[in-house]
Amino acid sequence: MNRTVARLVANRIAVGLLSLLAVSLVVFAITAVLPGDAAQEKLGQDATPEALAAMRKEMGLDTPAPERYVQWLGGVLRGDPGISPVTGGSVGEMIASRLPASLLLAALTAAFSVPIALALGILCALWRGSAFDRFVSMTSVAVVSVPEFLVATLAVLVFAVQLKWLPALSYTIDSSSTVDLLRSLAMPIVSLGSVIIAQMLRMTRAALIDQLREPYIEMVRLKGASPARTVLAHALPNAVGPIANAIALSLSYLLGGVIIIEVIFNYPGIAKLMVDAVTQRDMPLVQACAMIFCAAYLVFVTLADVCGIVANPRLRNQ
């Protein structure tokens, strides 16, 4: 990696960190400043001014909003986002107990979807316009254009109810052996994976087809190379950058999908925790979960751009 590339990558990472700071401001403003006086809401309209003042002090609302923001941000950075007013427990501990389950689900889904999506995307580009390509492309458009919960519902219907291949709605994670673990996680992984695969294969196919329009591919064809050799030996190496970009971007779709999947399968992860927190209006928990999701999302998006920068050969020899 030379200095130009290093500088561009460092710039991109700095932009990512700044975005995260701006996002934290938005999250705090929406949840803690704009909705109005939380103490008033808790006590009702006819609370005495003394009771209100006492409640504000107890809830830490007597300090001005910018000061509360700095305190909150400091807490989040130290890994101590506060106490949940609903359960009375530490938000940090609640998240720590749920985070591994979500990471397991995400990691297994990624491990299962990336190879399938790449293979399907490459085959579609190779057999562009064939019945196979049209079928896969149409199915993937249908999958990405309907809501995720629909895909999950239909997946349960097909794989568990009709074909009886997988247990339907198993609410426990059975980790006594690897096979049992995979079996109990199969439905969530398949549902979440379908959405990611559809997204990723479309982007892989588009990246490869972009390359196939380049003049050097014309040259390869004129030399008489077979279609397979044209795609695999010539187009694919040049499409590695766009494809890595597509993979990172598609993995950021995991975050939106996981919210739905954890709820439908009652999976004990952090997304389920957040949805429950929104229902109970448990603000410190909502804020902390939102920041974790936004940070993960920005990591994926930044990673996608960094892949694009590193893979750009024009920047390599400057």
Added chain:
Amino acid sequence: MSAPTMPALPVPSPRRRGVLAGWSWAGKLGLAVLTVLVLVALFAPWLQSHDIGEMSSAGVFQPMSAEHWLGTDYLGRDMLTRVVAGTPYTLGVAFAATLLACGFGAMLGLLAAVSGGWLDAALSRALDTLVSIPSKLLALVIIAGFGSQIALLVATAAIVYTPGCYRIVRSLAVNINAMDYIVVARARGESRGYIMRREILPNIWGPLLADMGLRFVYALRLLASLSFLGLGVQPPMADWGSLVRENLGALPMGGVSVVAPALAIAVLTIAVNLVIDNLPYARSDGEKG
């Protein structure tokens, strides 16, 4: 001396092309399905075969029958009636949100393009921040802060999709803003509002309309997902997302009461997609998060 005669202009042929000329059969099918669904949404109160709250003597989660065409739900209510009654909520909320998002986004986008300078920079940075939060997450955070009455749901989806529309309109308008006729309009001393409304807007209607169709699908998906999470349209009202959630118990038996509203959503989103594909200037892309 006679006035110099104008050379005869070629007269456009009176043969008019139909509005649907050039549409694929899939696009026409999508449009037909969409029209039917909009009619159902408009006339929903008169299309219900049963009283909305009436619990059937047949029992809960009944399969399809002559009495209950789509079976009964988890309380034994007629499912067809529930789906029909949910149509205005499903389509209406998403449509209102799309109008708001695109109206607001287009206004800000035009303003940024015409003004340039610090206003453009400030608007772009502020809306970029909203884009770096996944749409579903932003919606959850707003609902946590403000709750989920219908008006707030419309506002939430509008806020989530304003930046996207802003970006499209701004990038289109920046190009037009550099054209000679805009320079002339400025030299004539036209106001900023005039240039935005009369000079730029008429030239971007096509792409703006195609973008609105796309936002409508996104809004539909987001709102259905929120209702599915129990954070969208609240009981006793129900959109199709809520109906799927309520009847999830029928899933292990493959019950029609959970399949029907799910299929309704799928049919609606795919129909809208087919229509957009046939609009001029359509572009297809994905949505983040």
